[in-house]
Amino acid sequence: MSLTAYHKMQLYGALLLLPAAVLLTTFAYLPTITTVINSLFLPGFRGAPTEFVGLENYQVLFDDPTFWKVARNNLIYAIGTIPTSIALALCMALFVNGKLRGRGVVRMAYFTPTILPMIAAANIWMFFYAPQIGLFNQLLGILGFSGVNWLGDPSVALGSVIAMSVWKEAGFFMIFYLAALQSMPPELKEASDLEGTSRWHFFWRVTFPLLMPTTLFVLINALINAVRVVDHLFILTKGGPNNATNLLLYYVYENAFSFFDGTTAATITVVILLVLAVVATLKFTILDRRTHYQ
Amino acid sequence: MSNQSRIRLERVTKRWDATTAVDDISFDVTPGQFVILLGPSGCGKSTTLRMIAGLEEASSGRIHIGERDVTRLPPGDRGLSMVFQSYALFPHLSVADNIVFGLRSRKVPKAEQRERLARVAELVDLTDYLDRKPAKLSGGQRQRVALARSIISEHPICLMDEPLSNLDARLRSDMRREIKALQSRLNMTVIYVTHDQVEAMSMGDRVILMQHGKIVQDGTPDELYNRPASAFAASFIGSPAMNLLPLVAGETGAVIEGEPSTLVAPMEAAGGHLGVRPEDIELRPAASPGVPAKVVSEEYLGADTIAYVEVGSHTLRVRLSGKPLLTGQPCSLFWASKNIHLFDANGLRRDDMPLSDFAPPIRSIPRPPAVGSFQH
Numbered sequence A: 001m002s003l004t005a006y007h008k009m010q011l012y013g014a015l016l017l018l019p020a021a022v023l024l025t026t027f028a029y030l031p032t033i034t035t036v037i038n039s040l041f042l043p044g045f046r047g048a049p050t051e052f053v054g055l056e057n058y059q060v061l062f063d064d065p066t067f068w069k070v071a072r073n074n075l076i077y078a079i080g081t082i083p084t085s086i087a088l089a090l091c092m093a094l095f096v097n098g099k100l101r102g103r104g105v106v107r108m109a110y111f112t113p114t115i116l117p118m119i120a121a122a123n124i125w126m127f128f129y130a131p132q133i134g135l136f137n138q139l140l141g142i143l144g145f146s147g148v149n150w151l152g153d154p155s156v157a158l159g160s161v162i163a164m165s166v167w168k169e170a171g172f173f174m175i176f177y178l179a180a181l182q183s184m185p186p187e188l189k190e191a192s193d194l195e196g197t198s199r200w201h202f203f204w205r206v207t208f209p210l211l212m213p214t215t216l217f218v219l220i221n222a223l224i225n226a227v228r229v230v231d232h233l234f235i236l237t238k239g240g241p242n243n244a245t246n247l248l249l250y251y252v253y254e255n256a257f258s259f260f261d262g263t264t265a266a267t268i269t270v271v272i273l274l275v276l277a278v279v280a281t282l283k284f285t286i287l288d289r290r291t292h293y294q
Numbered sequence B: 001m002s003n004q005s006r007i008r009l010e011r012v013t014k015r016w017d018a019t020t021a022v023d024d025i026s027f028d029v030t031p032g033q034f035v036i037l038l039g040p041s042g043c044g045k046s047t048t049l050r051m052i053a054g055l056e057e058a059s060s061g062r063i064h065i066g067e068r069d070v071t072r073l074p075p076g077d078r079g080l081s082m083v084f085q086s087y088a089l090f091p092h093l094s095v096a097d098n099i100v101f102g103l104r105s106r107k108v109p110k111a112e113q114r115e116r117l118a119r120v121a122e123l124v125d126l127t128d129y130l131d132r133k134p135a136k137l138s139g140g141q142r143q144r145v146a147l148a149r150s151i152i153s154e155h156p157i158c159l160m161d162e163p164l165s166n167l168d169a170r171l172r173s174d175m176r177r178e179i180k181a182l183q184s185r186l187n188m189t190v191i192y193v194t195h196d197q198v199e200a201m202s203m204g205d206r207v208i209l210m211q212h213g214k215i216v217q218d219g220t221p222d223e224l225y226n227r228p229a230s231a232f233a234a235s236f237i238g239s240p241a242m243n244l245l246p247l248v249a250g251e252t253g254a255v256i257e258g259e260p261s262t263l264v265a266p267m268e269a270a271g272g273h274l275g276v277r278p279e280d281i282e283l284r285p286a287a288s289p290g291v292p293a294k295v296v297s298e299e300y301l302g303a304d305t306i307a308y309v310e311v312g313s314h315t316l317r318v319r320l321s322g323k324p325l326l327t328g329q330p331c332s333l334f335w336a337s338k339n340i341h342l343f344d345a346n347g348l349r350r351d352d353m354p355l356s357d358f359a360p361p362i363r364s365i366p367r368p369p370a371v372g373s374f375q376h
Ligand SMILES: Nc1ncnc2c1ncn2[C@@H]1O[C@H](COP(=O)(O)OP(=O)(O)OP(=O)(O)O)[C@@H](O)[C@H]1O
Pocket: B016, B019, B020, B021, B039, B040, B041, B042, B043, B044, B045, B046, B047, B048, B195
């Protein structure tokens, strides 16, 4: 059998795609499909076959007040971490991009939280937050305030988790901003200096718009990170007290591995996937069109 | 004309740790002048310009604009505009927004912005492109946007750092004339950095030639061409460059190294260099008075031909008209004594020596037709 040149090219292209396709299928698409299927069935007990229940699992999930509480927590967590860490990252990047004595050290210091493994970082913060001997409470004690139960008080615990996440994420995002700032031609600043443009005006008219692609990238990353939190909670609060710090993925983890309820876990996972898909679509359709890419 | 666009540099120096980019230079630009800073790469032209603009701080010395000492003033307060080699356009802003960027910074009223924009866009022929982003413009159009941005500010002084170096040869010659025309029309004082001697000669009212951070010569293009102050200046101006021949002591005067038979300059000139431009040399039949030589190759350029001629151990360039085809032939080089330049051992010009023409020129032939006339 002889192949035409066209078919050869087709085959060649398909072969090039094959490794990526195999990996993605094995580790992303198949599990996703299995998860979706799982969320539509109830497991049979004592050897009984699984039973197709349609959207009933979703119905049950949406009637579960804990799910809504966790979802609300996650929303607060997202709103608390994303803008703060992005703004902080931008400020830090602008700061260390300037003419600064020992800026290598400062950049390094800002980046340190990122290279620390999450478990290690959470352990450090455990020490900050510990009720009696913790750093924060000792500082408060010196100033004459009574201590706060940072991780044990339901009204404060989520805030404490958010603070730690911001600390950890900002340094990571700063690197992207720093790279973008350094690729901006210095003549732009010089040209606007010659016009007597104020720093403020220059930032809003030039720097910020030119950083928009980076901001978008960082924003999407931050969003994904916001629904990916398991490890901090595992160390710091285990979702407690009374689910005050429980977040979606940790809730999935609990359902799957503590309560051995794979079905609920699958159902929540599908909900998370849908939300992320909507966000990604918004990003690609609306935000990209308003952003200037070089 | 008011004095506010006069620029005065007094003993300005710029040092970076070990390197001295600009070394104790002074000059005074009168309003309305088109001044060229010319020199090879790395001689400190851009640094000088950037110090005038305020983008770089002078290590020592004083800079005055008009009556003011601006040495420590920020760039925005110096009342000047600048065109960058890379144009420095804001990629996310339209042409119109790029042009009025400075006006917005200075809070010029909207109506006035629009009116000035329309006028300037007309002037540089950009009216049809105001809504485009810079990425969608050609190099020449981007160049015009950069020009428009500096014109619209209506500052009397405009600094330009190699504004044409990213354009192709054809466009460059068009833009040269456009910039020159704009400058005289708007009566701007321009300091223009270039390493291209053609730009310098054709645009400048005055050329400041620099080397190693110092001024080598400061004069009109005419003076630079006709009376170069040093061997470096001589070799930098003119295309092809002036021939520089080492002189050694002969029996009764200085001779070209390797060609002891012909006296070319008084004895005192030995040890220095003799400079003669390719266009000031005549090729004459081998027996006539002059320096014996041999044509080794020719480069035909269309309107004229550059012949490479061997004298002693040196090769000279000679500009001939037409396409003479003389390669391999012996000949005699003739030049008028008024056209030669003598430089001492340090490369500095010497005018203190009496010069005489080669013993009797056969007849005075106008230069171009003389070429090749001896073949038969
Ligand atoms: N920021 C800097 N730090 C240290 N040295 C510098 C700096 N800027 C320029 N120099 C040095 O100063 C000297 C003059 O540089 P400058 O840019 O003025 O040259 P130039 O005449 O404009 O050359 P070109 O024609 O290549 O643009 C060079 O030797 C350069 O290496």
